[in-house]
Amino acid sequence: MEYIGKVFRPPSEARSLIIQCTIGCSHNKCAFCGMYKEDEFRIRPLDDVLRDLEEMSRYGQVYRRIFLADGDALILPMEHLKTLLTKIAELFPKVERVGIYASPKSIATKTVEQLKELKELGLGIAYLGVESGSDLILEMMKKGVSAEELLHQGQKLKDAGIDLSVTLISGLGGKEHTLEHATESAKFISTLQPNYLGLLTLMLEPQTELYQDIQQGRFELLTPSEVLEETRLFVSLVEGKDIVFRSNHASNYLSLGGVLDQEKQRILKDIDEAMEDMQYLRHESHRRL
Ligand code: SF4
Numbered sequence: 001m002e003y004i005g006k007v008f009r010p011p012s013e014a015r016s017l018i019i020q021c022t023i024g025c026s027h028n029k030c031a032f033c034g035m036y037k038e039d040e041f042r043i044r045p046l047d048d049v050l051r052d053l054e055e056m057s058r059y060g061q062v063y064r065r066i067f068l069a070d071g072d073a074l075i076l077p078m079e080h081l082k083t084l085l086t087k088i089a090e091l092f093p094k095v096e097r098v099g100i101y102a103s104p105k106s107i108a109t110k111t112v113e114q115l116k117e118l119k120e121l122g123l124g125i126a127y128l129g130v131e132s133g134s135d136l137i138l139e140m141m142k143k144g145v146s147a148e149e150l151l152h153q154g155q156k157l158k159d160a161g162i163d164l165s166v167t168l169i170s171g172l173g174g175k176e177h178t179l180e181h182a183t184e185s186a187k188f189i190s191t192l193q194p195n196y197l198g199l200l201t202l203m204l205e206p207q208t209e210l211y212q213d214i215q216q217g218r219f220e221l222l223t224p225s226e227v228l229e230e231t232r233l234f235v236s237l238v239e240g241k242d243i244v245f246r247s248n249h250a251s252n253y254l255s256l257g258g259v260l261d262q263e264k265q266r267i268l269k270d271i272d273e274a275m276e277d278m279q280y281l282r283h284e285s286h287r288r289l
Pocket residue numbers: 025026027028029030033034035036071103129
């Protein structure tokens with residue numbers, strides 16, 4: 001099986017078979033992201049991907065989940081996606097869920113009816129990097145989209161019955177906009193009501209634009225205690241109905257998780273206890289992207 005560039009996948013796809021359908025990210029401009037900087041975005045030829053699926057099916061390993069990579073694979077043309085999902089169902093009859101990275105740009109290329117067709121063919125979950133619910137921060141980070149457009153495109157996935165997993169990044173507003181980041185992100189999530197919510201913490205690689213901004217004093221990273229304060233404010237404000245919340249990525253200082261709103265008070269208590277005794281936080285040298 002072929003794989004060009006580095007493999008990135010959501011934490012919940014750790015045991016999935018990862019099939020590369022696109023190379024890189026079709027946007028590739030976010031100021032904080034260094035994931036696909038070395039790769040020019042392109043769609044892999046369909047025959048190559050089908051060949052990979054056939055090769056993997058011959059090993060006889062049972063997969064419950066398959067993840068279609070790289071960034072933004074939902075941008076593949078409809079016929080291309082339908083062929084892939086049909087082939088997956090034929091070659092891997094035990095697969096329960098196919099996952100994919102989506103972006104507002106790629107969701108916009110599909111109608112709700114088309115998304116429903118993909119759902120029928122096995123597309124069970126889409127991962128959408130929202131990063132912040134604040135227009136100001138989305139613009140600063142060159143996300144290329146407003147919060148309203150993100151809401152609209154995310155809602156289309158929900159209307160199609162595809163599970164929606166949204167990611168936000170703690171600290172993305174820096175010291176200057178931490179309040180705005182927490183409050184606007186809480187409003188965004190309360191409106192969209194994704195099925196899953198992942199909260200990462202900002203970490204930067206030297207090749208990113210935001211790293212250069214920090215070096216030149218244009219952006220100030222939050223301290224670990226400021227990250228916790230921001231997270232506390234966000235969690236206290238968000239109104240969720242059965243949203244599975246996870247903040248247990250290697251970039252996070254503190255591992256948190258629970259169902260919003262049922263477990264909100266316990267999550268807030270976990271944050272308060274960590275703020276009283278910071279020794280339980282992940283050490284800076286142990287954080288990873
Ligand atoms: S954060 Fe997502 S959309 Fe932005 S450049 Fe990175 S992979 Fe592309």
